[in-house]
Amino acid sequence: MTTTAFLGLGAMGFPMAAHLARQARAAGGRALVWNRTQSRAEAHAREHGSERVDLPGVAGADVIFSCLPTSAEVDEMLARLAGDLRPGTVWVDCTSGHPQAARRQAAALAERGVAFLDAPVSGGTSGAAAGTLTVMVGGDPQVLARVQPDLAFAGKVVHxxxxGAGFAVKAVNNALLAANLWAAGEGLAALARAGVDLGAALDVINASSGRSNASENLIGSRVLTRAFPVTFQLGLLAKDTGIAADVVREAGASAPVLMQVEALMRAAAHTVGAGEDHTAALRLIEQFNDKEIK
Amino acid sequence: MTTTAFLGLGAMGFPMAAHLARQARAAGGRALVWNRTQSRAEAHAREHGSERVDLPGVAGADVIFSCLPTSAEVDEMLARLAGDLRPGTVWVDCTSGHPQAARRQAAALAERGVAFLDAPVSGGTSGAAAGTLTVMVGGDPQVLARVQPDLAFAGKVVHxxxxGAGFAVKAVNNALLAANLWAAGEGLAALARAGVDLGAALDVINASSGRSNASENLIGSRVLTRAFPVTFQLGLLAKDTGIAADVVREAGASAPVLMQVEALMRAAAHTVGAGEDHTAALRLIEQFNDKEIK
Amino acid sequence: MTTTAFLGLGAMGFPMAAHLARQARAAGGRALVWNRTQSRAEAHAREHGSERVDLPGVAGADVIFSCLPTSAEVDEMLARLAGDLRPGTVWVDCTSGHPQAARRQAAALAERGVAFLDAPVSGGTSGAAAGTLTVMVGGDPQVLARVQPDLAFAGKVVHxxxxGAGFAVKAVNNALLAANLWAAGEGLAALARAGVDLGAALDVINASSGRSNASENLIGSRVLTRAFPVTFQLGLLAKDTGIAADVVREAGASAPVLMQVEALMRAAAHTVGAGEDHTAALRLIEQFNDKEIK
Amino acid sequence: MTTTAFLGLGAMGFPMAAHLARQARAAGGRALVWNRTQSRAEAHAREHGSERVDLPGVAGADVIFSCLPTSAEVDEMLARLAGDLRPGTVWVDCTSGHPQAARRQAAALAERGVAFLDAPVSGGTSGAAAGTLTVMVGGDPQVLARVQPDLAFAGKVVHxxxxGAGFAVKAVNNALLAANLWAAGEGLAALARAGVDLGAALDVINASSGRSNASENLIGSRVLTRAFPVTFQLGLLAKDTGIAADVVREAGASAPVLMQVEALMRAAAHTVGAGEDHTAALRLIEQFNDKEIK
Structure with a gap:
């Protein structure tokens, strides 16, 4: 009977923690939740049967999950909880964090007998709601084996x-999302200027070799419609491509296209607004081309 | 009872023309074939029941299909057949050609009462064999409506x-293929240098938001395996991205990422060899990073 | 005693033709001028002692100079003058034109016994006023030898x-101007965000290995001052980098950085305005960085 | 009567320290030198009248200069000397270091009452020999005022x-050197493929608006000649462009062209060899284009 705790009930964390609560009810364990804005934790307890706790109470859990905006917030949580953490605890960080932070945090926690896994997720808010997230994990595989049954929000778990490797893969995945999205935007903007019908063009591309998750699941529903619903903020995607750029540099690697995309994402965040949906980055392409992608 | 003719029995054209022959048998029409190397046309006639003809004989068809390496070879065919073509004929060019050539060829044929459609295909040799190719068509939609029943190799036809619009969309699609493929290669090379297991990383990416046709259907089977089987030559993909660059420039568009990818594809063709498979472009990334993607 | 004619009395052409008039006075020849807006030709005649002529009158010259916005305007002039041109005439085109146009125009004129040199200039309006322009010449070197004494506006003439080679070199030169200018803008914008004093930074760079004509002669006086005086329009620099991109593509070359700069210049022209000074391209960099370069 | 010490008698440091020794002789001070390989320090003492000391002896100086490959070697020196440094000493680091390291080192030394200036230099080995180096300085301007008379190797000193600001400006300067050099290489390679004479083209560019320090002082003498003499290693330029990339990222800036150049420089270092001259980066461009730049 495991006790889990979940730190950070944001757009992703809220439904993820709901799966922990559901499993706790089914298996007789406990699912603690904490959030900076307490009312959100209270709502989670009310809606999903989790237990809202104060921050020190989190340390009573066997497995602590965190899902926060960046590694900086995880650092802050670790500092505030440091004195309370118990040996044998496993900390599973689902933040899209920085590999350097993961290595530093893992080393610091190891001194207290706490194991750390960097375990970012992919699948978006819909995958979180469905409990089908892909989890990419860096750290000790034996620790992962121990907590894998607790990853109730996961559809696929890969060590x-x-x-730090989990964060590195997540950052590269998101850099590829950014690259595929941006490239599709450029291609469609050029076709629009050339007088081609974009609905037909996208239909063809999605049945052809140039298709990507971005072209199939984002551009039609979010860009061509001009809806740009905010489910994943542009500022966060820019942050993730920046982490990928750090991964590239630390590894002594050369990635000219990903570097250019990182710069353009940051330019888009400055131009279009970091709080807009990540697909709104294509509004910068529209400006480049004096033409809407619609 | 339609008579079709097919010019160019290459890796794509041979199986495409087989579908025309099959349909002719079923519907009581005729399927003529011509190829520069005559023995290949003879083989087609033998294997698929088509009729091998000399070049002037092609002009007897109601619908003439061409599927050649570039628009330059189509120009040559048009020049050699010019005197023989009959009013009312429809020429359907399935080459991955140049939009400027399409406009010029369409205008020249119109003077003889011959209609021209640029109708490039996507789906590769496997789609050609299965008769499930996607066909993207530029030109008069009424002409397309007339010949659409004859596109026996198509799974999907989009006007x-x-x-020229068909060629423009095909070029952009292939530029996206090149961009998605190259970006994935860069990301994996960096992860390889960082010590991440690439099989696991690709598995995760293909279940996540960074996935693309390139990551799902090419990198695992062709690059990680080091097989690089030649089904679509790097030199042809470089040519297609070059056509996309022309589309961008003619439209007064701005596409910094696609332009960079075009340059890198050309560099890869010079470095790795234009006759290698298009996925072998990633060998240039391996050189950039002093690390194999495997 | 040579008779020259000058077509196109724009910001560059007006002072260039003044040197022809001065030399004609000194040597006893004639200097004809023509401009689409006749009042400008009249002003030139009045100020510099040249002779304003109607377009057909241009054909009476031994050497015809043209200095027009693009090769398209040169084509128009050639068409309008075609019937009047006399064998033995030399046409010297100082436009920043397209190599393909030069080859086509040279071939067409050769049929009439008229020699053609593509002879674009560098040095800006100040070099034109001083008669110190650099002239880069493509075509028959013997023809160049014959007319070189007539290039009264030149400080340096290089075959x-x-x-087409003259136009190709000019396009590449201007692409390098664009690249050096843009790179310096990016570097200064980053330093500005980092809190570095840009006047001091530019002072250092101009005494160091990163300096260029752009950093030494443009950024201090035009960008840091926020003056952006219009002496060379952004739209024309974007056009020239586009010609360089065509040179690259026609040659089967790979130039990833110049291609990226071409795309960004076009984006800047769409964003900032094609009629602004070329240095105002850096306003797009300022937008990318949410920071002024000052 | 000041006592100076100089750590690191490499290609730059050796002649820089010679100027310190010359000034010490003239003014009655002392010039100490230290080098990892002692024989080089002995040679310096013999040739220039400096005094070779053991590492702890360095702490006796009023002003300590360091000129080492990277900030990591400076960290090592600081660690080894930490116990010996005296309050009131000024440490002037002429390494092309990292701004983050400068801030960290300055803070650590301040705790011991030692002032730190990051003071990288530009001008190459010839500027070092002539004593005309440009020095860009970050840190307390009053400390700089105090030690400025001791910068005997400087032709120009700018705060x-x-x-960290000194290192940031140096990194950006070198990134501009890399960008200008690479862009010129791309342009010349394309012209070479187009059949243009490169000596003439470079002559024109160097008299025109596309010129840069790279085109004027490096490409003619080092690349066209195929000499590539090693005075500044490619690996060090790649390192410096990497520092510039870090400056960009830390500042939240967007610099797509500099990022691409950074990636290409790293690719060139992996491909051509980090120990080659920095101009040999253009050999990668030659490979991209299957054409020598000569």
């Missing part, structure tokens, strides 16, 4: 390497 | 705009 | 190759 | 901002 990708040592501490 | 995308005026003369 | 660079066959027909 | 550019707080701790």
């Amino acid at each position: 990708v390497g040592e501490a | 995308v705009g005026e003369a | 660079v190759g066959e027909a | 550019v901002g707080e701790a």
Whole structure:
């Protein structure tokens, strides 16, 4: 009978923690939740049967999950909880964090007998709601084996390497999302200027070799419609491509296209607004081309 | 009872023309074939029941299909057949050609009462064999309506705009293929240098938001395996991205990422060899990073 | 005693033709001028002692100079003058034109016994006023030898190759101007965000290895001052980098950085305005960085 | 009567320290030198009248200069000397270091009452020999005022901002060198493929608006000649462009062209060899284009 705790009930964390609560009810365990804005934790307890706790209460859990905006907020949580953490605890960080932070955090927690896994997720808010998230994990595979049954929000769990490797893969995945999205935007803007019908063009591309998750699941519903619903903020995607750029540089690698996309995403965040949906980055392409992608 | 003719029995054209022959048998029509190397046309006639003809004999068809390496070879065919073509004929060019050539060829044929459709295909040799190709068509939609029943090799037919629009969409689709493929290669090379297991990383990406046709259907089977089987030559993909660059420039568009990818594809063709498979472009990324993607 | 004619009395052409008039007075020849807006030709005649002529009158010159916005305007002039041109005439085109146009125009004129040199200039309006322009010439070197004494506006004349080579070198030169200018803008914008004093930074760079004509002669006086005086329009620099991109593509070359700069210049022209000074392209960099370069 | 010490008698440091020794002789001070390989320090003492000391002896100086490959070697020196440094000493680091390291080192030294200036230099080995180096300084301007008379190797000294600003400006300067050099290489390679004479083209560019320090002082003498003499290693330029990329990222800036150049420089270092001259980066462009730049 495991006790879990979940820190950070944001757009992703709220439905993820709901799966922990559901499993706790089914298996007789406990699912603690904490959120900076307490009312959100209270709502979670009310809606999903989790238990709202104060921050020190989190330390009573066997497995602590965190899902926060960046590694900086995880650092802050670790600092505030440091004195309370118990040996044998496993900390599973589902933040889209920084590999350097993961290595540092893992080393610091190891001194207290706490294991750390970087375990970012992919699948968006719909995958979180469905409990079908893909989880990419860095750290000790034996620790992962121990907590894998607790990853109730996961549809697929893959161990990708040592501490930090999970964050590195997540950052690269999101850099590829950014690259595929941006490239599709450029291509469609040029076709629009050339007088081609974009609905037909996208239909063809999605049945052809140039298709991507971005072209199939984002551009039609979010860009061509001009809806740009905010489910994943542009500022966060820019942050993730920046982490990918750090991964590239630390590894002594050369990635000219991903570097250019990182710069353009940051330019888009400055131009279009970091709080807009990530697909609104294509509004910068529209400006480049004096033409809407619609 | 339609008579079709097919010019160019290459890796794509051979199985495409087989579908025309099959349909002719079923519907009581005729399927003529011509190829520069005559023995290949003879083989087609033998294997698929088509009729091998000399080049002037092609002009007897109601619908003439061409599927050649570039628009330059189509120009040559048009020049050699010019005197023989009959009013009312429809020329359907399935080459991955140049929009400027399409407009010029359509205008020249119109003077002889011959209609021209640029109708490039996507789906690769497997789609050609299965008869499930996507066809993107530029030109008069009424002409398309007339010949659509004859596109026996198609799984999906989409009219995308005026003369040249089909070639423009095909070029952009292939530029997106090149961009998605190259970006994935860069990301994986960096992860390889960072010590991440690439099989696991690709598995995660293909279940996540960064996935593309390139990551799902090419990198695992062709790059990680080091097989690089030649089904679509790098030199042809470089040519297609170059056509996309021309589309961008003619439209007064701005596409910094697609332009960079075009340059890198050309560099890869010079470095790795234009006759290698298009996925072998990633060998240039391996050189950039002093690391194999495997 | 040579008779020259000058077509196109724009910001560059007006002072260039003044040097022809001055030399004609000194040597006893004639200097004809023509401009679409006749009042400008009248002003030139009045100020510099040239002779305003109607377009057909241009054909009476031994050497015809043209300095027009693009090769398209040169084509128009050639068409209008075609019937009047006399064998033995030399046409010297100082437009920043397109190599393909030069080859076509040279071939067409050769049929009439008229020699053609593509002879674009560098040095800006100040170099034109001072008569110190650099002239880069493509075409027959013997023809160049014959007319070189007539290039009264030149400080330096260099034969660079066959027909079109002058335009190719000019396009590449301007693409380098664009690249050096843009790179300096990016670097200064980053330093500004980092809190570095840009006047001091530019002072250092101009005494160091990163300096260029752009950093030494443009950024201090035009960008840091926020003056952006219009002496060379952004739209024309974007056009020239586009010609360079065509040179690259026609040659089967790979130039990823110049291609990216071409795309960004076009984006800047769409964003900032094609009629602004070329240095105002850096306003797009300022937008990318949410920071002024000052 | 000041006592100076100089750590690191490499290609730059050796002649820089010679100027310190010359000034010490003239003014009655002392010039100490230290080098990891002692024989080089002995040679310096013999040739220039400096005094070779053991590492702890360095702490006796009033002003300590360091000129080492990277900030990591400076960290090592600081660690080894930490116990010996005296309050009131000024440490002037002429390394092309990292701004983050400067801020960290300045803070650590301040705790011991030692002032730190990041003071990288530009001008190459010839500027070092002539004593005409440009020095860009970050840190307390009053400290700079105090030690400025001791910068005997400088032709120009500019205070550019707080701790780290000197390194930031140096990194950006070198990134501009890399960008200007690479762009010129791309342009010349394309012209070479187009059949243009490169000597003539470079002559024209160097008299025109596309010129840069790279085109004027490096490409003619080092690349066209195929000499590539090693005075500044490609690996170090790649390192410096990497620092510039870090400056960009830390500042939240967007610099798509500099990022691409950084990636290409790293690719060139992996491909051509980090120990080659920085101009040999253009050999990667030659490979991209299957054409020598000569």
